Amino acid sequence: MTAPMTAHTPATVETAGSPQPEAPHAPYAAIVEAPIDIPALMARVESSGVGAISLFVGTVRDLNDGQAVTGIDYEAYQPMAELELGRIAREAATEIPGIRVAIEHRVGTLRVGEASIVIVAGHARRAPAMAATQRIIEVLKQRVPIWKREHYVSGERHWVDPTRC
Amino acid sequence: MTAPMTAHTPATVETAGSPQPEAPHAPYAAIVEAPIDIPALMARVESSGVGAISLFVGTVRDLNDGQAVTGIDYEAYQPMAELELGRIAREAATEIPGIRVAIEHRVGTLRVGEASIVIVAGHARRAPAMAATQRIIEVLKQRVPIWKREHYVSGERHWVDPTRC
């Protein structure tokens, strides 16, 4: 049996409410078991200097590679996944000055339609905000130790191996 | 005095809850006066076949062209703005098959941090969802008859003219 590892305190520390809107933003990244609260995650990047917020939400869909999917188990190597998410967020902050990032990846058993990943990026301007979410989701899919096991209508369950696509 | 025109019924009709997830999605586009309800807007593109949702949120920031901004009046040629938003959404749906789009642009007086525009795009896959929000915000800024008057700390208010930047 491969139950998901439990999620505890986020590996990175969120920024304290700063009186200086220009102070660098400490990225927030966490692995969570509860449904992701998107407005709360957005609030983590809001700031009076932010003019653009880009969000990416990954959801469980009912079809993959032609097979009807009824749900997905997400499992993580929890402490490393959280560390790696935080590293990716900090890399984005280094490459895109002024970016404010918040990421949550959910683990456990998700139903069709539920969000597995939410990435939020805020910036004074539109292009850097959008570039950040795009960059982060691509790197995340390469580097964060998380796996998913799809449940099919047939009752079968299989671990997804993206290297075989 | 140039008070914003009032917003009424959306020009485009939202899709009825369809039993067929593959049915084409009627884009939703509206000019609104109340704060934009982002979760409600997201719900308009959710579907069991959607695996990726991209959102763009434009917010009022406290600085523009070096001037401290305290708020913005958004004014629209309301019926045409709603029509044009709907046209842009339908063009995106034609160019990106399977895309589901919901857009709200707010008018009236907004404080720093409030959202003026929210664009949501859902798709089975990530790249088309992200391409749709990017495309729509760029076209929207060219074609939708909406104007903004910034309020400065000095008490002055000026209509923004992007053609002079």
Place this chain on the structure above:
Amino acid sequence: MSIPVLLFASYADAFGARRIDVPVDSPCAVADLISAMRVLPGGHVLPKEPLVALNQAWVTSSHPISAGDEVAVIPPVAGG
């Protein structure tokens, strides 16, 4: 004839109204209407080729205007 023209934002401020009636010869194209507006008080704010919408759709300067059309002369847009 006289064409009612909708104005918004900085143009409404410049012409001092959100709707003005502009006297033009018939037949009339968009360019003729703009020429007539330039000599009115506030007309100096109009750029070389102002944006114009006819019946809530964008048109170019050669487009004819008919009695009953909804005409709007539109300042540089700044949505988003």
Place this chain on the structure above:
Amino acid sequence: MSIPVLLFASYADAFGARRIDVPVDSPCAVADLISAMRVLPGGHVLPKEPLVALNQAWVTSSHPISAGDEVAVIPPVAGG
């Protein structure tokens, strides 16, 4: 010596455990550990170059392993 190895997802299923102890000679590099795992029951699932993390950071196959390191042999990742 014996190296405790963390396993997840399809590898945990294949080896029948979420943690196994793998006997290796000392000194030992990542590649030596993987070779030792290939002959264990379930070892057939390992690809040519499996992903390995040492103390929760990615390492390559030449990286040395010391007693006390947290070692994880990691299936193809599928987050997002």
